[in-house]
Amino acid sequence: MNWQVIIPLLLFLVVIFSVGFWASRYVRSTDSFLQEYFLGDRQLGGFVLAMTMIATYGSASSFIGGPGVAYTKGLGWVLLSMAQLPAGYFVLMVLGKKFAIIARKYKAITLIDFLKERYKSTAVVIIAAVSIIVFLFSSMAAQWVGGARLIESLTGLSYTTALFIFAVSVLVYVIIGGFRAVALTETVQGVVMLVGTIILLVATIIAGGGIPNIIQELVAENPNLVSPYGAERDLTPIYVSSFWILVGVGVIGLPQIAVRAMSYKNSKGMHQAIIIGTFAIGTIMLGMHVIGVFARAILPGIEIGDKVMPTLTLEVLPPFLAGLVLAAPMAAIMSTVNSLLILISSAIVKDLYLNYLKPKATEKQVKRASFWVTTLIGVSVILFALSPPDLLIWLNLFSFGGLESVFIWPIVFGLYWSKGNKYGAISSMVVGMGSYILFDRLHPNALGMHTVVLPVLLSLIAYVIISKLTDKYVLSSNLHLESNG
Amino acid sequence: MKDNAELKDKRFKIAHREAIIGVVLVIINFSLWFGFAYGLGSGDPASYNYVLGLPEWFFYSCVLSFIVMFILVIYSVKFLFKEVPFEEEEERGDHT
Secondary structure (H helix, E strand, O other): OOHHHHHHHHHHHHHHHHHHHHHHHHHHHOOOHHHHHHHHHHOEOHHHHHHHHHHHHOOHHHHHHHHHHHHHHOHHHHHHHHHHHHHHOHHHHHOHHHHHHHHHHOOOOOHHHHHHHHHOOHHHHHHHHHHHHHHHHHHHHHHHHHHHHHHHHHHOOOHHHHHHHHHHHHHHHHHHHHHHHHHHHHHHHHHHHHHHHHHHHHHHHHHOOOHHHHHHHHHHHOHHHHOOOOOOOOOOHHHHHHHHHHHHHHHHHOHHHHHHHHOEOOHHHHHHHHHHHHHHHHHHHHHHHHHHHHHHHHOOOOOOHHHHHHHHHHHHOOHHHHHHHHHHHHHHHHHHHHHHHHHHHHHHHHHHHHHHHOOOOOHHHHHHHHHHHHHHHHHHHHHHHHOOOOOHHHHHHHHHHHHHHHHHHHHHHHHHOOOOOHHHHHHHHHHHHHHHHHHHHHOOOHHHOOOOHHHHHHHHHHHHHHHHHHHHHHHHOOOOOOOOO | OHHHHHHHHHHHHHHHHHHHHHHHHHHHHHHHHHHHHHHHHOOOHHHOOEEOOEEHHHHHHHHHHHHHHHHHHHHHHHHHOOOOOOOOOOOOOOOO
């Protein structure tokens, strides 16, 4: 065990813990538990908002999986990863002020609250809650596995012990601190991710003898490594471009991101967050994936993609700095996991339990339910992660695509098209989820594009056509409640 | 009440405009990214030009486009976006 590396990591955990405990003060003293626990009382400022968004968005795949693939495929994969830049500004600009205003008007605490008020439909709520629980659970398990593997490779502990350490450290502060703890710890984590990326990038370039030298070594090995088509020339323009849907604009349909678009305090915070978020996400994505490519010139012959980033860090940095930089993927993983955990918990407690099982639950019962549900989910993910499935990055992307296909149109049209109705939303969600699963199983990457593209299109068509067809019926049965346009 | 409804209309108008700015930015972003990557990078990798040691296509499409987008985002937010109150109640003395 390398204590010089482990000490900064432990320090990082201590800081995260303290922030989490500090946030739990608010949960204990609040007079509106649900809004505080699941939304941080809508008090996020610009910097915290930006950091919580990028930290939630940037996950194990940005720091471990992604650079690993970039190592094998070359600069073409960096090009692909830059499709993530819009996530920094597009979500906040498009959901933007309208979502913030309407969410307040509806008194919505979760994304599902918004959908429930907008569509007045039990079916919408149930489908939404189930998709969040199913898809995010699998995504969370993937992150959990990543976290444990990282600790395993750094400390030499067994996978099970590593998993346990990781799980306990995340669970404690999320359970007691709720959304505010998540957002504040994510701010620390976001900064660690950003700074870690920059340190490692600089160290990598120095270790490789400068950029020109590194690139020429790659060209000497295989010129395609520096082409946009990938080392094997298998990255076609249409495939790479389709990631703009998956990890760029489609991010708008991710509940864990969308919920943050209703958590901020005022427009000023939102404006700052757009600027900071764009800078941070661009720097992290570009930096980490370039690092993955450059690593090939410094450490050729790494077989397992997930090992590239940790191995490189230990190689090019002195131990103490390496520990700091390795806190970055840890931060990325923790910050994704904690957001998902609180979101799944809100789907169960707020959207299912309070809506249908026990509408008249007292404050105390709600509190107890929230703590228990969060704990239970956490523990069951651990059990799931004990026999982990392979290929982190794809598991993670699977839930991205599935959720986007389900949520993107009900959210976007819910805000911007007053004629969109519950029948449109239900069919769009069912078509989105159904076609995503079918395409993924039977015909992945249809027409050379990432699987997500067609389901998103199909759910768009379903939403529009069904809303149009049922428009008259909705009007005549007088269910059309209000237009938001 | 009428005032409130009017205010809401105005706020939504601003929100809609800003959403459209978001869409325009993505279109610019995509065009720069795609145009430079496949416009400059589709030839034989052995005959690439280099800028600051990076292949030309990569420098323009990934590094420079990022910087350009960042500047455009700052410009949009500073000069085109407007601050609006979110609350229904009259709590907006501090930022209008």
